Amino acid sequence: MTAAEPRVSLLGTSALLFEAPGETDLRTQRRIWSLAREAETWPEVCEAVPGVNNLLVSFTKPPRRLSGLTERLAMAWQAAEPLPLAGRIFELPVVYGGDGGPHMADVVAHTKLSVDEIVAIHSEPVYPVYALGSHPGYCYLGGMDPRIATPRRKVPIVRLPGGAVSIGGAQTGVSASDGPSGWNTIGTTSMRFFDVTLDPPALLQPGDGIVFKVAGIIR
Amino acid sequence: MIEILSQTALATVQDIGRFGALRWGVGTAGAMDRMALVCGNLLLGNEEGAAAIEAQVFPFELRFDADCAFALTGADCAATLDGVPLPPWSAAKTRSGAVLRLGLPVSGKWRGARAYLCVAGGIDVPIALGSRSTQLRGAIGGLEGRALKQGDRLPLVPSIAGSPGPLEIGLVPPALAMPLEVDGCAAVRVLPAAEYDCFTQASRDALWSASWKITPQSDRYGFRLAGPNLEPLAPMEMRSHGIVPGVIQVPHGGQPIVQMCDAQPSGGYPKIGTVIEADLWRLGQAPIGSSVRFIETDWDGALAAGDETRNWLAEVRRLLDLYRTRSLGR
Structure with a gap:
């Protein structure tokens, strides 16, 4: 297998994972969105859910032979054109550091940057929503500056509060409710991302964008 | 109605699970032991996935405020109804008015961790995103999206089938009918992952x-296991991707975590394997402090x-159908 080929692996008997080759980028993600739309029309597919430059394909019932499905995926990927989803932009005020950003020191230690530099870099871009996942309403964002990338924590923490703005590897995101996480929390914001009574229940969708606005820095 | 009498923790309303909501970040939830849920519903002539109460902290006590039929499956908790032992x-x-009490899970050939109370018709809580299962994170489904507590009252779905028919019948638990052990230790089959x-x-x-010990930091979200450290050949940082219950993640610390029913639907830790769907119920019944073994399997x-x-x-x-038909014909 060369680096340019996508990779397919099993998630037990209930799903498979399709991973696009290459570096994480928006063009690839747009092709993933396109592939998801296609795969969801196949009868053996329950859901096709984009991740970050990858796609989870869950089965209505596990196929007896996998090769048919994996070959169709490979062909559909070859044919997939980038799907530009032009979404809305949401502005989120963030208080960086302090009690709401307990792992800022770890990001400082790893990146060798100052708190001010990390905040400036983190609050600069418009982050495209690549995918939803992790927990109800949570968004995976693309476009984080690699200078502030920080590895996930060695041991995940059991309860990260909702509104936590955090960095995990080369990604950043905002937790939508309290729960476990392996990411490094650098700040906090307040925003309601999920309401089960709405249709769709999640506030943001792939293709939307988030801007972090500095509401304060606690050093 | 059913009223919860005991001061309880971690008991929830669960059905077969919530499917089709991964796209909004909502996982499946559902009964940790699906076999027990389905069997309880089959005993009552219910829909197989009807909602039930999943109890995992004992003793657990409740009162029926209506004449009804019910089934108990999952962990054997030496249950009594108004003091009379139930098999x-x-x-x-x-x-109406009778009190059901579940004691501590009985040790013996098979000791479970979770008990299921199914009622004729099923527990009636609002359906959220296609399911009645409680998803604690995000407070979706179940009773107000939370665990049950003392004084809660749960309505029952009117039983469409009418009388479930004769009830003097029990089942051999699937853990005894289809045992899976390695060296006397409960086992589950695993497919290697990416x-x-x-x-x-x-x-x-x-x-x-190795035998993998289920640590006290284990719950419906995931089972954190203790055993030898699992070391990668080189450090890995994965891009976040969809995962399913059963996935065995290995965080950088080296101690694996098996994702369970309330698992988040995506993650980024390296995956060494996945407990197959057909064996998840076995793991769902493994008590904290017990050990499990993994058996390698392939797709077939x-x-x-x-x-x-x-x-x-x-x-x-x-x-069950045969038994009902014969009993009715008698």
């Missing part, structure tokens, strides 16, 4: 040969395991 894995009728080959040979061997082996449980359930369904 495990069986259905019974009750009068990063399996990225772990050292010693770690891969240890996955299959995993499908065969699924066929085995499906066939067993089909036989249960057939025998």
